[in-house]
Amino acid sequence: MTNREIAELLRSIAAAYIVRGEDRFRVMAYQRAAESVDHATSEVKDLWDDGKLKELAGVGSAIASHLDELFKTGRVKHFDEVKSGLPPAMFALLDIPGIGPKTAFRLCQELQLKEEKTAISQLEKAASGGLIRKIEGFGSESEKRILSGLKALKRGQTKEKRMLLPYAFALAKEVIEYLAECPAVIRADPLGSLRRMVATIGDIDIAASTKNPKDVIRHFINYSKIRRVLSRGEEALARVILQSGRQVDLRLQQPEAYGAMLQYFTGGKSHNIALREYALQKGFSLSEHGIKNLRDTDKKVKKYAAEEDFYRDLGLKWIPPELRENIGEIEAALRSAQGKPGGLPELVNSGDIKGDLHVHSNFPIETSHDEGENSPEEILAKAKDLGYEYLGFAEHNPSVSQHSKYKIIDILKRKQEVIEHLKYSRVNKIFVNPINGLEIDIKADGTLAVPEEGLVLLDYVIASIHSSFNLSREEMTARVLRALDHPKVRIFGHPTGRKISTREGYELDWEKIFAFCKRRNIWLEINAWPDRLDLPDTLVREAVKYGVKMIICTDAHAVSHLPLITYGVAVARRGWAEKEDIINVLGYNKFMEMIRKGGE
DNA sequence: GCCGTTTTCGGCCCGACTGTTTTCAGTCG
Structure with a gap:
């Protein structure tokens, strides 16, 4: 069951x-x-x-x-x-x-x-x-x-039919931009699972700060992309279905109580209940309007324009939205406020990322998987825009069935030359350091799909599973560990193999994987691809506890994919990852040192 | 039925909106 x-x-x-x-x-x-x-x-x-x-x-x-x-x-x-x-x-x-x-x-x-x-x-x-x-x-x-x-x-538009986070963000962005056209809107923000950056989103919740809620509601329900208005309140709430079939809830609040509303509608259900129970013990009742002191005779509601003050009056440090799932963050926020150890983590930020190590270029690698759309030069230019110091090219390995061993080595030699050329020629005037990697299939027996003579040409290997998903947990764990045991392998790519809402991941013994990775300096990828987000946040949390390092990568197949890194960072944050848990926050020299350093 | 940094008993999150109501129950998030 x-x-x-x-x-x-x-x-x-x-x-x-x-x-x-x-x-x-x-x-x-x-x-x-x-x-x-x-x-x-x-x-x-x-x-x-x-x-x-x-x-x-x-x-x-x-x-x-x-x-x-x-x-x-x-x-x-x-x-x-x-x-x-x-x-x-x-x-x-x-x-x-x-x-x-x-x-x-x-x-x-x-x-x-x-x-x-x-x-x-x-x-x-x-x-x-x-x-x-x-x-x-x-x-x-x-x-x-x-x-x-x-x-x-x-139509299948039940609660289970959730959308991927970037898609939901795009929808929400359009709505927020439309809301901003209304003069009565002071500001608007995502709420709920969207603000918490959950991997999949059901309905889109949006908050708007305004002194004239009636005007905003009138403006909102005139949005051209609305199919149907579900409900229309006077002051606080309007619900609509967009033409895309997605539901959007708009919640309105006066600016002086806007922080209270952000707080009230951001947390997961269990976070909200836990926080309200915690507050009750202290004699406070919480709502989207503010904090009511139950011991006061008049029980007036104190308003909050900013969330930070709301948390502070409860004796807590402000909790980043990604953590509001009732998995220990309230206790940690209490310890933080009291200056005790075991407080909230200093979460990694998008701006901390110095390079993306899982990018597919259009170099003719002759793989049986998919090749990238853009040239290495185009990719480096985009990497520069993102402020990266380095970029790892990790195309799929050349197809094993269609090439001889020598042909594979030959292709990899040519790829190495291309990267070397970029490194030392004036072609790369953009000063983002290219690194020569490869994403290699882990075969069913745990060996890598590239011969030894090919592996020596590479700076690093991402080992990933793309076939034979139906092994038992024990077999799969042994297979993965055998692959990770190769000294060139630095990264275990999209480790669970899940595809959100289409495929469960394969089974692995995570305690063994974590222990091995920690001992051997293997990094678990946090793959930012929208329907992967793999490791999932729950396993990131486990990895953090084990002291296993992770690396956030996009698996980009086009330059337009590179900014998706923010969703990988979001997964890391949801897993309580700090800077020190993530390898690709290191500068180029330190990073290369780590890449050369094998285990033990 | 669950749970414990004032509790092993006595509490348990909070409010908006709708429809069909003459004051509220049901649903939702």
Whole structure:
């Protein structure tokens, strides 16, 4: 059973409890446990195997024993009892936006929906037949809402369909630029997962500071790229669907309370809850309007124009948005404010990056993978724009099946000459140092897809997996370690092999990989390619704890890709990486020293 | 049902918007 299925099961129990009128805190406990399972870094089944279920936040002895029963027998008696008497159909309806447990239950009752499989189609028939408006408590608006919710579900625009971070950023940028045209807008910023730089984004949340919210809302809903206005408030909020099908929520606040709103709508759900609970203990209640002191008789809300002051009044240091996931950042911010050790990290910045070591040029490397679009000269010019000191050319290795060993060596000799020429001739007037690398396939047996005589021509090797993904965890780990053992290999490329929303990564024993990399001066790549972002932030955090060094690279295949480095930096930051954890913040000479230095 | 730097009992985040209501429940983030 996957984490996703387990989380869904726990949510369905919460929904059942809601319909039964069960204590709302019990409901919240199940929802929280579901959330926790969803965000778990390892498979819950594996945790169960190791007897570590209760290490999951929000999973106590009761839920742990239910899950135990689930893994042992495939069923949970208690869950069956909770759900008994409720129509299975109602759980299918929960996927429809706007329909919660109570609405789902009532619809099933009134429309005689029973089976989970047919619930959606039956509901659709009833809604288009005008039956829903006749139900007491429902009206024509509810019917319309349900129909449009069903349409969204059909188009696959449910919560799971998330967009890649750079795409979301581009959309948000357009909206923010449009908002800036309105004179009443003082400033506008991304909120939520976008501001936290999460790898995938559901809805786009944007904040605007203004003294005239009505004007801004009027301006916003006149945006030409809007397909539909979902809701339109008076002062605080408007929700729309763009023509691209993406939802944008705009939240408005007066400038004097803008910091409070940024704070309120940036953190992940569990960060927000944890911070509000922490504040409650100190006698404060938090909201997007500011901080309310519950001990004051008048309970006036203190406003905050800046987030820093908001955190300071709670006795905390300002927490960078990327860290606001409730994974220890509140405790760290407290220690920072108190001047104690174990405080917040000094996160690496985009400006710290001195070079990109994973770039594909159009040098005719005759690979079976893809070649880059731009010449080495064009790439160096762009690297100069970005303020880099060095740039590593790491094309794919020449195709093994289509070339003899000698042909491969010959190609690599020519590539070496091209790089040397750039280094010492006047062609490179731009003073970005080229480095001669290669991204080499790790074959199924763990050997590199380039002969020894070719490897000696290179300054460094990125070893990556591009085939045979379906080995067992043990086999895959042995394969990778064998490849990393070669003295020319400095970088393990896109280490998990995941492709966001299309492919899970392969399985690796990370403790072994981390230990090996630390001992042998191997750097884990943080690949900034939008659907890779690999290492993922959770593993970056682990690597940091192990003291393993990482290198942030773009895997660019064109000069226009080089600025994507910022998304790799974002992953590093989300993983609490500081400058010292990242290799390519070093200047050229130090970096070359590191590249030559083998392990041990 | 969970959880513990004032707690193993007694708390548990907060507000906006909608629809169908005469004062609020449901949903969402």
